[in-house]
Amino acid sequence: MRISKPLSVVLAACAAVTLGAAAAPAADSPGSRTVRETAEAKAAPAAQLLGIGRRVTPRIDTGVYSGPGLSTPRVGTAWAGDNVAAICQTRDSVGNRMLLAIERPGRTGVQWANTAGYVFDPDIRETDTGNLPSCDGYGQGLRTIETGLYSGPGLSTPRIGTSWAGDDVAGICKINDNLGNRMVLGIERPGRTGVQWANTAGYIWGGHIRTNTNSLSDCGTA
Structure with a gap:
């Protein structure tokens, strides 16, 4: 003898199948982890450097x-x-x-x-x-008094050279030290025979620069 299931049981079973499919989409469906993560990866911008270079x-x-x-x-x-x-x-x-x-x-x-x-x-x-661009001719010309070149953006970092008054100095970028003072990464182009290599690079305290450096690029952060 054939026994038919009540209509309510059939409807409940259909609803369970539908909900199960929505909760666990197939791996290659538009709502799946694989497709979604691929789309997000394509849409996400590449990690950008914070600053110059x-x-x-x-x-x-x-x-x-x-x-x-x-x-x-x-x-x-x-x-x-x-x-x-x-x-x-x-x-x-x-x-x-x-x-x-x-x-x-x-x-x-x-x-x-x-x-x-x-x-x-x-x-x-x-x-x-x-x-990359050539360092020759790169940067903004700076006028400085005789002052130090530092390896890092602060007067507490090691002094590695000198920027002499009247020399050809190229300003590369600007950054503030931990006290808020502007430091400018520069290239001291001529150097001094027997004293300092030509094109020595280091940070210069903004207070010893006589040129406006507001238009320089930001050096950036870690």
Whole structure:
């Protein structure tokens, strides 16, 4: 004998199937995790560097140098995997590419955040750094009194050179120290024979700069 199920039971079963399908969509449906995450990944902007330059990544721990060459004083380290801002490129005396860069995070008790200097390009993971602008002629001309060049954005960071009054100095970017004083990353182009390498880079206290630096790019943050 055939027994038919009551209509109410049939409707309840259909509703359960419908709700179950909505709660657990198939892997390739528009509401699934796979499709949704793919769409979000396409829609999300790439991580942007906060400040001047282009983000590059050291493939190994490498030196940060005050001048564009491995014979110049080493002022810090760019650690493998760190966020490093490459600003411009130049060549050392034997033709190796050096990048003027900012090592953003630093290391507590070891190195100040935003330590700046030149990095040896072969130690950088990216292979297209030849597209960076040339450091020659880069930046805004500055007039300074004789003043210090510092490895980091603050007068408590190591002094690594001098910017002499009347010299050709290029302002690269601006940043405030922890007291709110403006510091400007600059390149002291001529240097002094036997004293300081040409194109030594470091931060200059804004109070010793006679040029308006408001239009300079922000150096950025870690």
